[in-house]
Amino acid sequence: MKLDLLKRLIKEAVKEAVREELELILTEDIKPVKTPISTVAKYENYKPPVVRPVPTGDPIMDLLNETRHNMTSGEYQNIVGGNSAMIDGGDYTGYSQGPEPGIDLSQLDFIKNAGAIYKASVQKDKERFGA
Numbered sequence: 001m002k003l004d005l006l007k008r009l010i011k012e013a014v015k016e017a018v019r020e021e022l023e024l025i026l027t028e029d030i031k032p033v034k035t036p037i038s039t040v041a042k043y044e045n046y047k048p049p050v051v052r053p054v055p056t057g058d059p060i061m062d063l064l065n066e067t068r069h070n071m072t073s074g075e076y077q078n079i080v081g082g083n084s085a086m087i088d089g090g091d092y093t094g095y096s097q098g099p100e101p102g103i104d105l106s107q108l109d110f111i112k113n114a115g116a117i118y119k120a121s122v123q124k125d126k127e128r129f130g131a
Contacts, residue, residue: 053065
């Protein structure tokens with residue numbers, strides 16, 4: 001059998017099979033498609049499963065883990081973000097605790113002459129080292 005004859009036989013067999021399948025597809029009863037449920041409506045009333053923390057045996061860690069699992073993101077932000085609303089809702093911006101620790105150098109007598117003292121020391125160094 002020659003190669004050209006084999007190709008022609010295969011092409012005819014494929015065409016015949018495709019025609020038969022197309023006839024079946026076109027004559028099938030068309031079933032109505034269900035209306036798709038929107039993604040929002042599908043998950044609108046979804047509640048995630050409740051996850052309980054695994055007991056560790058340490059009562060303090062168990063309480064901390066339980067508290068962490070029961071917190072909302074807003075409560076978490078109040079604690080971690082340093083928001084004072086969790087205390088009494090007050091606004092503490094600009095709140096000063098009093099004078100800063102340390103010594104106020106501007107009140108010392110010798111500071112007023114510091115510039116002159118520095119210049120004199122630089123001059124003496126130049127004279128001493130010949131620079």
